[in-house]
Amino acid sequence: MSHDAQGKQAEIIAIGSELLTPYRQDTNSLFVTEQLNRLGVDVVFKTVVGDSLEHIAAATRTALARAEIVILMGGLGPTEDDRTREAVAAVLGRELKRDPAITAELYARFASRRIKMPENNKRQADVIAGAATLPNHHGTAPGQWVECSWEGAERILALLPGPPNELNPMLLEECVPRLKSHLPSIHFFTRVLKIAMVPESQLDARVAPIYARHANVRTTILAAAGECQLHLRACAASPEAAQSQVDDLAEELEDELEDLVYSREGETLEQIVGYYLQMRGATIAVAESCTGGLLGQRLTSVSGSSRYFLGGAIVYANDLKTSMTDVPPLLLAEHGAVSREVAAALAEGVRRRAKSTLGLAVTGVAGPTGGSEDKPVGLVYHALTDGGKTEIVERLFPGTRDGIRWWASQQALDLVRRKLM
Amino acid sequence: MSHDAQGKQAEIIAIGSELLTPYRQDTNSLFVTEQLNRLGVDVVFKTVVGDSLEHIAAATRTALARAEIVILMGGLGPTEDDRTREAVAAVLGRELKRDPAITAELYARFASRRIKMPENNKRQADVIAGAATLPNHHGTAPGQWVECSWEGAERILALLPGPPNELNPMLLEECVPRLKSHLPSIHFFTRVLKIAMVPESQLDARVAPIYARHANVRTTILAAAGECQLHLRACAASPEAAQSQVDDLAEELEDELEDLVYSREGETLEQIVGYYLQMRGATIAVAESCTGGLLGQRLTSVSGSSRYFLGGAIVYANDLKTSMTDVPPLLLAEHGAVSREVAAALAEGVRRRAKSTLGLAVTGVAGPTGGSEDKPVGLVYHALTDGGKTEIVERLFPGTRDGIRWWASQQALDLVRRKLM
Numbered sequence: 001m002s003h004d005a006q007g008k009q010a011e012i013i014a015i016g017s018e019l020l021t022p023y024r025q026d027t028n029s030l031f032v033t034e035q036l037n038r039l040g041v042d043v044v045f046k047t048v049v050g051d052s053l054e055h056i057a058a059a060t061r062t063a064l065a066r067a068e069i070v071i072l073m074g075g076l077g078p079t080e081d082d083r084t085r086e087a088v089a090a091v092l093g094r095e096l097k098r099d100p101a102i103t104a105e106l107y108a109r110f111a112s113r114r115i116k117m118p119e120n121n122k123r124q125a126d127v128i129a130g131a132a133t134l135p136n137h138h139g140t141a142p143g144q145w146v147e148c149s150w151e152g153a154e155r156i157l158a159l160l161p162g163p164p165n166e167l168n169p170m171l172l173e174e175c176v177p178r179l180k181s182h183l184p185s186i187h188f189f190t191r192v193l194k195i196a197m198v199p200e201s202q203l204d205a206r207v208a209p210i211y212a213r214h215a216n217v218r219t220t221i222l223a224a225a226g227e228c229q230l231h232l233r234a235c236a237a238s239p240e241a242a243q244s245q246v247d248d249l250a251e252e253l254e255d256e257l258e259d260l261v262y263s264r265e266g267e268t269l270e271q272i273v274g275y276y277l278q279m280r281g282a283t284i285a286v287a288e289s290c291t292g293g294l295l296g297q298r299l300t301s302v303s304g305s306s307r308y309f310l311g312g313a314i315v316y317a318n319d320l321k322t323s324m325t326d327v328p329p330l331l332l333a334e335h336g337a338v339s340r341e342v343a344a345a346l347a348e349g350v351r352r353r354a355k356s357t358l359g360l361a362v363t364g365v366a367g368p369t370g371g372s373e374d375k376p377v378g379l380v381y382h383a384l385t386d387g388g389k390t391e392i393v394e395r396l397f398p399g400t401r402d403g404i405r406w407w408a409s410q411q412a413l414d415l416v417r418r419k420l421m
Numbered sequence: 422m423s424h425d426a427q428g429k430q431a432e433i434i435a436i437g438s439e440l441l442t443p444y445r446q447d448t449n450s451l452f453v454t455e456q457l458n459r460l461g462v463d464v465v466f467k468t469v470v471g472d473s474l475e476h477i478a479a480a481t482r483t484a485l486a487r488a489e490i491v492i493l494m495g496g497l498g499p500t501e502d503d504r505t506r507e508a509v510a511a512v513l514g515r516e517l518k519r520d521p522a523i524t525a526e527l528y529a530r531f532a533s534r535r536i537k538m539p540e541n542n543k544r545q546a547d548v549i550a551g552a553a554t555l556p557n558h559h560g561t562a563p564g565q566w567v568e569c570s571w572e573g574a575e576r577i578l579a580l581l582p583g584p585p586n587e588l589n590p591m592l593l594e595e596c597v598p599r600l601k602s603h604l605p606s607i608h609f610f611t612r613v614l615k616i617a618m619v620p621e622s623q624l625d626a627r628v629a630p631i632y633a634r635h636a637n638v639r640t641t642i643l644a645a646a647g648e649c650q651l652h653l654r655a656c657a658a659s660p661e662a663a664q665s666q667v668d669d670l671a672e673e674l675e676d677e678l679e680d681l682v683y684s685r686e687g688e689t690l691e692q693i694v695g696y697y698l699q700m701r702g703a704t705i706a707v708a709e710s711c712t713g714g715l716l717g718q719r720l721t722s723v724s725g726s727s728r729y730f731l732g733g734a735i736v737y738a739n740d741l742k743t744s745m746t747d748v749p750p751l752l753l754a755e756h757g758a759v760s761r762e763v764a765a766a767l768a769e770g771v772r773r774r775a776k777s778t779l780g781l782a783v784t785g786v787a788g789p790t791g792g793s794e795d796k797p798v799g800l801v802y803h804a805l806t807d808g809g810k811t812e813i814v815e816r817l818f819p820g821t822r823d824g825i826r827w828w829a830s831q832q833a834l835d836l837v838r839r840k841l842m
Contacts, residue, residue, distance in 0.1 A: 020464045022455035023643050023652070027446065034443035043441045044476060046469035055465060062483050222444050231444070286714075286735065292726075293709070293717025296735040300713025303789055303822055311737040313745065314707065314717040320732040320775055324745065354741055368724055401724055 007040040008183065011067035013059050015074035015084055016162060017050035028073050028164055035171055039179055040186050040235055041069060051075060056087035064091070064150040064157075069179070074162030076141035078121040084159055085126050085144070092148060092157075094129040098122065102133065102142060109140060134158075134174040139166040145178060156182065186235050189242035191250050193230040194263040196414040203228050206256055214249040225403050226410030227269070262417055269413045270298045276420035277308035277358075284416065285354030286312035287325045287346035289337065289363040290380060294409045310354045315346065325349030325361075336375065338363050343381035344390045351385055359385045360416060362408050366401045380408045384415045391415060428461040429604065432488035434480050436495035436505055437583060438471035449494050449585055456592055460600055461607050461656060462490060472496060477508035485512070485571040485578075490600070495583030497562035499542040505580055506547050506565070513569060515550040519543065523554065523563060530561060555579075555595040560587040566599060577603065607656050610663035612671050614651040615684040617835040624649050627677055635670040646824050647831030648690070683838055690834045691719045697841035698729035698779075705837065706775030707733035708746045708767035710758060710784040711801060715830045731775045736767065746770030746782075757796065759784050764802035765811045772806055780806045781837060783829050787822045801829045805836045812836060 012033070014026035026048055033043045044067060049059045056075065063070040075084030089096045102125035110117035124141050127133055134143030144159040158175050160167050195203060200223035207230065211219050220231040230253065234245035254261050262272050277284060286295045292314055299309045313324040318337055321327040326349040327342055335341040343363050351359025364380025371377035378397040383390055393415060397407040433454070435447035447469055454464045465488060470480045477496065484491040496505030510517045523546035531538035545562050548554055555564030565580040579596050581588050616624060621644035628651065632640050641652040651674065655666035675682050683693050698705060707716045713735055720730045734745040739758055742748040747770040748763055756762040764784050772780025785801025792798035799818040804811055814836060818828040 018641070018643075020454065020467065021641065022451045022458065023641070023650075025446070025448070025451060030443045030446060033441065037443065044471060044473075045480070046441065048467035050465060052465075058487060059466070066479060220439075220442065220444070222439075229444075285741075288714070288717070290721075291718070292721025292730075293707075293714030293719075293733075293735065296709070296714025296737075297712070297718050297826075298714075300711075300735075300737060300787075301823065301826075305713075306737055306791075309713075309737050311735040311741040311745070312714075313734055314714065314721075314732040316717075316721060316727055316730050316732040317775075320706075323774060324732070324734065353744060354738075366721075370727075402722065405718075405722075 007042055007186075008068040009044045009066075010036050010041050010069035010071060011045040011047065011063040012043055013047045013049060013056075013063060013070065013072045014162075015049055015051065015056055015072060017081075019048045020050050026073075028162070028167055031164070031168055032071055032073070032171060035176060036069070036071075036179075037233075038188050038190070039176065039183055040188060041179070041183070051081040051083060053083045053087050053090075056083055057091050060088055060091045060157075064155055068154065069156045070158070071175075072157065072159050073167060076124065076143070076159060076161045078118065078124050078140070080120070082123070085123075085128065088144075088146070088157060088159060089128045092128065092146065096126045097129055099125045099127045099133065102127070106140060131159075134160075134170050136161060136166055136170060138169060139163060141166070143170050143174065145174070185237075187237070187239040187242045188233060188235045189239065189246045190231065190233040191246045191264060192266055193232070193250060193253060193261045194267075194269070195228045195230070195257065195260045196262055196269055196410055196417075197226055198228060198260055200228050203230075203257075207253055210249070210252050210256060213252070214245070216245050217249045219249075225399070226407045259418065259421060262414070268302075269410065269417065271302050273299070273413050273416050273420075274302045274305055274308060276417060280357075280420055282357035282420070283308050283310050283354075284358045284360060285310045285350045285356040287321075287350035287359065287361040288312065288314050289316060289321070289346070289361075290366040291362045291405050291409050291412075292316060294405055295360065295362060295412055298409055298413065310356050312350050312354065321346065325353060338365055338375050338379060338381065340381055340392050340394065343383035343392055344385065347383040347385040347390060348387070351387060357386060358416065358419075359383075359387075360412055362412050364404070364408055366404045366408075368401060378404050380404065380411070382408065382412045382415055384412075384419060386419075391419065428463055429489045430465045430487075431457050431462050431490035431492060432466040432468065432484040433464055434468045434470060434477075434484060434491065434493045436470055436472065436477055436493060438502075440469045441471050447494075449583070449588055452585070452589055453492055453494070453592060456597060457490070457492075457600075458654075459609050459611075460597065460604055461609060462600070462604070472502040472504060474504045474508050474511075477504055478512050481509055481512045481578075485576055489575065490577045491579070492596075493578065493580050494588060497545065497564070497580060497582045499539065499545050499561070501541075503544070506544075506549065509565075509567070509578060509580060510549045513549065513567065517547045518550055520546045520548045520554065523548070527561060552580075555581075555591050557582060557587055557591060559590060560584060562587070564591050564595065566595070606658070608658070608660040608663045609654060609656045610660065610667050611652065611654040612667045612685060613687055614653070614671060614674060614682045615688075615690070616649045616651070616678065616681045617683055617690055617831055617838075618647055619649060619681055621649055624651075624678075628674055631670070631673050631677060634673070635666070637666050638670045640670075646820070647828045680839060680842060683835070689723075690831065690838065692723050694720070694834050694837050694841075695723045695726055695729060697838060701778075701841055703778035703841070704729050704731050704775075705779045705781060706731045706771045706777040708742075708771035708780065708782040709733065709735050710737060710742070710767070710782075711787040712783045712826050712830050712833075713737060715826055716781065716783060716833055719830055719834065731777050733771050733775065742767065746774060759786055759796050759800060759802065761802055761813050761815065764804035764813055765806065768804040768806040768811060769808070772808060778807060779837065779840075780808075781833055783833050785825070785829055787825045787829075789822055799825050801825065801832070803829065803833045803836055805833075805840060807840075812840065
């Protein structure tokens, strides 16, 4: 992995006692990190702290000592638990002043909803002396922006609200432009190549020699069940130069990996399958046994999928394999529900019933029980037919019930993609 | 919320540069927090830091100053990027010694797999002077346990591996017993009540007066799409006393909320529906339009669901509503696919086709497009029939396509639960 040489460093502080329980965690920092990275800013620390004045102040002090940009998220609400404003003012040794314009806006906001404003809400108009306020178009708490000196070094502090629908637009509309004016004019470009059904180690071995020829591009490989992502990122003096560095590498990778790369613009596998189906004017129907509806759920998670997805059958019980997709009972008796033959019959059966271009079927043993020596947990058959040719893929997936079901849906979708591309 | 008076404070440090990208985040700390909370230990800070010796050392120093127990996760692997051992040794001013017994074990481990051990792996045998080593039965990196004094105060440091399948057992088997010997003998009991399809604010108003009578139980309310959870936790000198405090409150809450509480032992809604179906010797089949398979996927996510879930039809296209679930084309033409009448026909159609006890159907507008003034995005009809009586629920859900689909599946499952309980 090569690293960008320049660039400022940031710390993100997430504030809220609920983020220190086993049930909730900070997820806002992912979006914030993405936006900062785009500006060439690296996140070097993340801290989570509860609603304690003392703890927020301690975390802020620590952050100011080690990062040039400090983003605080949360604790700007109207309740006694919302202490971020006070904590930061105390750390900076500045006064907190109630802003009459913000107070008036708060009153107006409540009045327009015909609600009397609780006294507590006035706290949201408290502004740290010297801070710029960041308007909040999606909630009552304005953000605050402080540029200051800390032990002789220049520091930027942003106090942002916790709810993502308030935080994200404020970050984009208010913070990003302000940060840009403090950063060197460097442009970044990122591209993500997604690859289905290839083990990470195998992929890594194929791409490593190519990476070596592109030291100017920063690369990361991320692996999840049935999918790897190659993240490519470059920085340059112009957006075009950054993109061309990334795209030179992306092209070589795609040449090497051929049809394995299914997405280069961030699309999901189900979106890509949808594109191809629409492009070919084709429709699809599914017959699902072990996935129990997951394939349909994934295909229909894409808005507009009704243009190519007709529906299908969830044939969990064997009787339904016969009554809903016309699998002959004798075939089931002879080969068993988890078999090449039944997979093919399911795909063809649902295709004919739905009158779709393609029929896609999955049957397997998702476990944890129900496996046998012949048909162990993880064994899954996937079949795709266009009425003429039927393709069948046998796989033995590792992992849990959820994992096996996910892998199976991934393999099934990839089968469609490869047929149509 | 009442707080436990006693109890030590902990900080969790997650180590790994990938945890500072927009694509990955620390999730280990949730499990660690849960285990610490059970011992009466509160987590007061969480820090995420990259693979930098200097940054790990800085985070460790900060943590030692503000928490009695410091849990470090990750950075114990064999590569140059794994710097946790060195960083902690440097902070404590102690030597790092290569342990011959661990080195021998590492060699034996590789030999048994007939692989030559890479030289780098020996680094995993480096132990901080005075530390106890924690055996790792699921990987090569042993953990380390240090009890020390920091600025005059007693401190405990645990260095644990990052992969959850190594970290979790090491925490339970090695750290929990050691921590217990340092903590007062206090017992905790936690119970979670789950409630479907009630808004948080409404629930909160009903439970608040009851909470007030049980100040000895610490309570938290957590809300997600279509579900609220009430977390109840008490501590006492005996496990029985702690449980009885929690259960006294739980009982009053269940009296107040009547049939709204669907789970008190952590079960999911689909598990509870499964229990009831099995208990009644009943079977179910589903007809899904806007949920596209999600209902089936949720029902079959439960191992053993083949005992009561037969299958169903994904009737995305109108033709399939007719061909797979016998909805009369005239009914579709007259009322539209998203209607009370079609929902009822779908439920009855799939029940007859599958020969199941119950038929469950969902039809709605998941959006973001396809809404009209009459039938806006978020409008969903849910129908449940036993062949005689058919119940129909109309709802208008807020939110995104994913959110609306989730709410719809939640409402449909809750309909089954209420019918069977």
